[in-house]
Amino acid sequence: MLDLFADAEPWEEPLADGAVVLRRFALASAPALMAGIEAVAARSPFRHMVTPGGYTMSVAMTNCGEVGWSTNLKGYLYAQVDPQTGAPWPAMPGAFRTLCDAAARAAGYPDFTPDACLINRYAPGAKLSLHQDKDEPDLRAPIVSVSLGLPAVFQFGGLKRNDPLKRLLLEHGDVVVWGGPSRLFYHGIQPLKPGQHPATGEYRYNLTFRQARK
Secondary structure, X not given: OOOOOOOOOOEEEEEEOOEEEEEOOOOOOHHHHHHHHHHHHHHOOOEOOEOOOOXXXXXXXXXXXXXXXXXXXXXXXXXXXXXXXXXXXXXXXXXXHHHHHHHHHHOOOOXXXXXXXXXXXXXOOOOEEEEOOOOOOOOOOOEEEEEEEOOEEEEEOOOOXXXXXXXXXXXXXXXXXXXXXXXXXXXXXXXOOOOOXXXXXOOEEEEEEEOXXX
């Protein structure tokens, strides 16, 4: 894919009340972020989690931080221990925290202190259906989402699943931050199209920072 904005400086695109797209914001940090992903995955490997309804997710996941997001037969939860390894989740790499702090401040959330980072790996065809991020106890904290690698179509709706959707292409280094009035807006990722990216090969990676505990 030809990136028409390859030489452009980062810029902002309003998305909704409380939500913004920070284009290319993580581009300079991308090599350090990718190194952090590799370090986390070496300790807590990617896996395809199974939802409480028995559906195997097409997106492969791992976590880092004080707690990590997981599933069991009863629902979705945050836990201090990786159920696959039995060990605590890896600490959040310094490059992750630095980038997240800067993005949150740029989006108007200077007091955001994430304690969890979900790392999603998308292979061609993988998707994330429309959903709300509502497993966190304090919904005043925003979500900071970082895109790395292949481009993907991000869908952002409203408080109801059938609300009209905005669809926008997220590329390597783009960051989306949403909170406040849009904190519980439905969102998702359309199936990833095949391709090759110089930093990630055939994959797209997404870092999602959250405050999972009060």
